[in-house]
Amino acid sequence: MSTIRIHLLRVEEIWVYIRNFPEWFAKLRRAAKRFNVSSLEIWKRAIVLRLRYGLGPDEAVDTGLINPDLSPDEDPGAIGRWRLTRHQYRFSPRPWECLSADKAVFYAYCKALGLPVPKLYAVLDKDAGWTASGKLISERAEWERFFENDLPQEFIIKPALGARGRGVNLYRRAGASFQDLSGQTFSAASLYERLRTDSAYTRFVIQERLFNHPEIQRLTGTQSLQTVRVQTWITKDGEVELYETHIKMILGNNLTDNVDGGRSGNMRAELDMDSGALAAPFVSSPDGIGFKILPVHPVTGINITGTVLPHWSSFRQLVDRAAHLFLPIRTIGWDIAITSDGPVLIEGNTWYDGCNHPHWSLVTRRHRARFISRFTNEL
Amino acid sequence: MLLLRLEEVWLYIRNFPDVIVFFQRAAKRFNVSGLVIWKRAIVLYLRYSLGPYDALESGLINPDVPLEEVRGSIGRGPSTRHQLRFSPRQWQCLSTDKAVFYAYCKAVGLPVPKLYAILDKNVGWTASSRVISERIEWERFFENDLPQEFIIKPALGGEGHGVNLYRRAGALFQDSSDQTFSAASLYERLQTDSTYTRFVIQERVFNHPEIQRLTGTQSLQTVRILTWITKDGQVEIYDAWLKLIVGNNIIDNYEGGRTGNMKAELDVDSGAIVAVLGASPDGIGFEVLPVHPVTGINIPGTVLPDWPSFRQLVDRAAHLLFPLRTIGWDVALTGDGPVLIEGNIWWNALNQPHWSEPRRRQRARFMSRFTKEP
Numbered sequence: 001m002s003t004i005r006i007h008l009l010r011v012e013e014i015w016v017y018i019r020n021f022p023e024w025f026a027k028l029r030r031a032a033k034r035f036n037v038s039s040l041e042i043w044k045r046a047i048v049l050r051l052r053y054g055l056g057p058d059e060a061v062d063t064g065l066i067n068p069d070l071s072p073d074e075d076p077g078a079i080g081r082w083r084l085t086r087h088q089y090r091f092s093p094r095p096w097e098c099l100s101a102d103k104a105v106f107y108a109y110c111k112a113l114g115l116p117v118p119k120l121y122a123v124l125d126k127d128a129g130w131t132a133s134g135k136l137i138s139e140r141a142e143w144e145r146f147f148e149n150d151l152p153q154e155f156i157i158k159p160a161l162g163a164r165g166r167g168v169n170l171y172r173r174a175g176a177s178f179q180d181l182s183g184q185t186f187s188a189a190s191l192y193e194r195l196r197t198d199s200a201y202t203r204f205v206i207q208e209r210l211f212n213h214p215e216i217q218r219l220t221g222t223q224s225l226q227t228v229r230v231q232t233w234i235t236k237d238g239e240v241e242l243y244e245t246h247i248k249m250i251l252g253n254n255l256t257d258n259v260d261g262g263r264s265g266n267m268r269a270e271l272d273m274d275s276g277a278l279a280a281p282f283v284s285s286p287d288g289i290g291f292k293i294l295p296v297h298p299v300t301g302i303n304i305t306g307t308v309l310p311h312w313s314s315f316r317q318l319v320d321r322a323a324h325l326f327l328p329i330r331t332i333g334w335d336i337a338i339t340s341d342g343p344v345l346i347e348g349n350t351w352y353d354g355c356n357h358p359h360w361s362l363v364t365r366r367h368r369a370r371f372i373s374r375f376t377n378e379l
Numbered sequence: 380m381l382l383l384r385l386e387e388v389w390l391y392i393r394n395f396p397d398v399i400v401f402f403q404r405a406a407k408r409f410n411v412s413g414l415v416i417w418k419r420a421i422v423l424y425l426r427y428s429l430g431p432y433d434a435l436e437s438g439l440i441n442p443d444v445p446l447e448e449v450r451g452s453i454g455r456g457p458s459t460r461h462q463l464r465f466s467p468r469q470w471q472c473l474s475t476d477k478a479v480f481y482a483y484c485k486a487v488g489l490p491v492p493k494l495y496a497i498l499d500k501n502v503g504w505t506a507s508s509r510v511i512s513e514r515i516e517w518e519r520f521f522e523n524d525l526p527q528e529f530i531i532k533p534a535l536g537g538e539g540h541g542v543n544l545y546r547r548a549g550a551l552f553q554d555s556s557d558q559t560f561s562a563a564s565l566y567e568r569l570q571t572d573s574t575y576t577r578f579v580i581q582e583r584v585f586n587h588p589e590i591q592r593l594t595g596t597q598s599l600q601t602v603r604i605l606t607w608i609t610k611d612g613q614v615e616i617y618d619a620w621l622k623l624i625v626g627n628n629i630i631d632n633y634e635g636g637r638t639g640n641m642k643a644e645l646d647v648d649s650g651a652i653v654a655v656l657g658a659s660p661d662g663i664g665f666e667v668l669p670v671h672p673v674t675g676i677n678i679p680g681t682v683l684p685d686w687p688s689f690r691q692l693v694d695r696a697a698h699l700l701f702p703l704r705t706i707g708w709d710v711a712l713t714g715d716g717p718v719l720i721e722g723n724i725w726w727n728a729l730n731q732p733h734w735s736e737p738r739r740r741q742r743a744r745f746m747s748r749f750t751k752e753p
Binding site: 093094095096097098099101102105108109111112113114115125126128130133134136138203234238320321324325327328 | 468469470471472473475476479482483485486487488489499500502504507508510512577612695698699701702
C-alpha cells in the first residue's frame, strides 16, 4: 500500500511542477536578477538542487539555496518536500496516522502514556463530542452549558486535523460572552454555531492556553506560545536520531508560531541540539529569496544568540521518550513548548518539512547531511 | 475498494474446487440436486451478497429456508467494503492496534484490562511509560514486575491468534500448552515470533461468576456486539452474541466452527440468551443446542449480568472511538462490570436462519440503512 501511495505522490509532484511552472519561471528570473547572474546559470543550479537534494525550484528560491555563490560541493543536508514526504510515508504506517494527525487522539494517547500535553477540556465533533472526563455531549444545549460553566477564563480552540496553525483561536471570557483574538464576541450559542458551521473543519479540540517559560517571554516579548520544532527518526536499531531543531518565534500579533513560508512574518532560530543554545534568528527575506539573519530580536532588541533555552535536558529526555512511545510511527516533527513547568508536547507531525537554508553552522550542516543519507538510504 | 473486490474475485477463483465439494455435500445433506444448491447459492450472492462460504457456514444454503428469512444478512466481502467506508484508514490503529486501543480507551475513561507493557521489535514500554530497549531490562521486567498470571497477545493479532496465558511456576513461566520458559527464553520467544513483532502484556480478566457457572470455564468469554453510528450520531446495533468457550480453549473465537467454540444469540435489549449455536458436524450451518454441552445447564432465557451497564458502555465507547463509525466490540462481563477487550473495525455478521422474526426484521432494517447510506 505504501508503495502505491509513493507512486501517487510522484504523479502529484509532476502535476504540481507542470501547474506551477509559470510562477516558478518568474521566481527563477527574479533570483537571477538578485544574484546578478544569467538565467541559464540559475536554471542549472536549480536542476542540480533538484537532482541532488530533491529541492523544487520554489524551495530552492525560498530557502536561498539557489544562490550560485554557494559552493555546489557543500552538502547543506537539505531535502525537498516531496522527496521527504515519500520517505515519511515509508516510516509512518497509514493506519497509525491519527496518533499524530488528529490532535484529539494525540492528546488522549499522550495523556495515557504519561507524556505532558496541554490540558484537554473537550473534543467537539460533527455529531457528538466528549469532555476530558469522557462524558459524551451530543445536544446543542449541553454544549452551551459546557461553554458557559466548564471552561476557564482563557482557552484555545483548534481544529483536530488542522495544520500550520490554521483555524487556531484564543478565546477569553468577557462577562457572559467569549471574545476571540480578533476581538469578535460570541455567546455560548453563537460559539457553538461558529464551530458547527465551520466550512473547513468539523472536529475541534478545546484545550488550555499555555505560556512559555518567563525567560522565553522576556527574550521574545510575546505571551503567545512559541514552540521548538524537533524532528526525530527511530532507526532500525531503535535509536532516536534528531534531524534538526529550531525555535519558532512569533513576531507581531500572531497567535501561532508557524512560519508558513514567510507569509506569517514569524521567524526561526536554530538550536544546538546538545546544549539548547540559540543561533541568530532568521526571517524570510523581503524579496522572498532566502532568509535574512537578524543580529538581535526585532521586538525586544535582545541579542539572543548563545542563550541557552531553559529545561533543555528535560526537553531532550521528553523527545526521546515520546519518539519511542509513538512507534510504529518512526519519524515525527514535534512541536514542544518550553513552559515554566517544563517541556510540553503541543503537536506531533508525521508530515514535516525540512528547514532548508544555507545559514546552518558547518557542524549542523554535516550532521544534517549524515542524517539525510541514512534516512533516505535505509531499506 | 476496487482492490477488495479484486481480492474477493481471486478468492472465489482460487477456492472454486473446494466450493464444488462443499456444494455437493450440501446437496446430499438437504437431499436435493447439485443444481438446486448452485441456483440457491447464486441467488444468495446476487440478493444478499453472501459468498459460497458464507452461505454454507451460516446454513442459509438450505433450500428449505425461505429467502425472506435471509434478509438482514450480509456476506463477508460486502460487509468489509462498507466497513471500509465507515472507518477512515488514518484512524484504524485506534482499534486494530491493541496497544493504542488500550491506551486510548484508558485515556478517555473506558474500562479495559490493565496493561502491563508493550513489547515491540526494538523497544517497548511499560504501563508507567518507562521505555525498555535492552534484553536484560525485559528479563528483569518479566521476573519482577508481572503478576502470577498474565496474558500476552499480538498487538495486531486477529481471531485470537497468538494469544497466550502465562502462569508463574517458580522462577519460570508456563504457558497454556504447558511449555515452560525462563525470562530469557520468554523474551526470545517473543522477539523471534515469525508472525508478529508487537505484543501487549496485560492482566488476565475473568468473567462474572454467573457466566463461569453457566459455562463451566474460567477462560474469558466475551460478548461480541456490532455497532454503527448513523449520520445523525445515533448508535445502532446490528448483532450481539456471547462467544462461548468449549473444552480447553483459552480464546473464545468461533473460527468457522474449527475451534469447537459456540455462539449464543442475545436479545440486545434484555441481554437474555436466545439460543446456543454450535457448528454442525458437517460444517454446514449451525446446530441449535438445548443445553450447554459442558455444564448441561439450560441457558437460553438466562439474562446476562450487568446488561444495562454493558449497553451504556457500548454506547459511550462507540461515540468515543469516532470517527470510526462501525466497530465489532468484544466486551467481557466481569465481576466488576463490563470491560472492553477489543474493538474490531473488520467484523463478520452472524448470518444464520434461526433468528426470531422481530430480530430478522430489525437486522434487515439495519442492513438496508448501513449499506445504503451514501
